Amino acid sequence: MDRDRCVSAGMCVLTAPEVFDQDPEDGRVVPLAPTPAPEWESAVREAAQLCPSGAITIVRQSPREETR
Secondary structure, three states: OOOOOOOOOOHHHHHOOOOEEEOOOOOOEEEOOOOOOHHHHHHHHHHHHHOOOOOOOOOOOOHHHHOO
């Protein structure tokens, strides 16, 4: 997530409110968890696609990292 690219559109918060919030001071995206739960994967993907500034990037963890 690139807060510097965020334009405070709020699409991520509307799409995945369990994963994203907006900073009350500047309106930019704030992640609620560094790694969202698997059940929110679809919503996070949709939020990344809808983000007008491209501030959300999805990074897949390798199976080795997931077991740590």
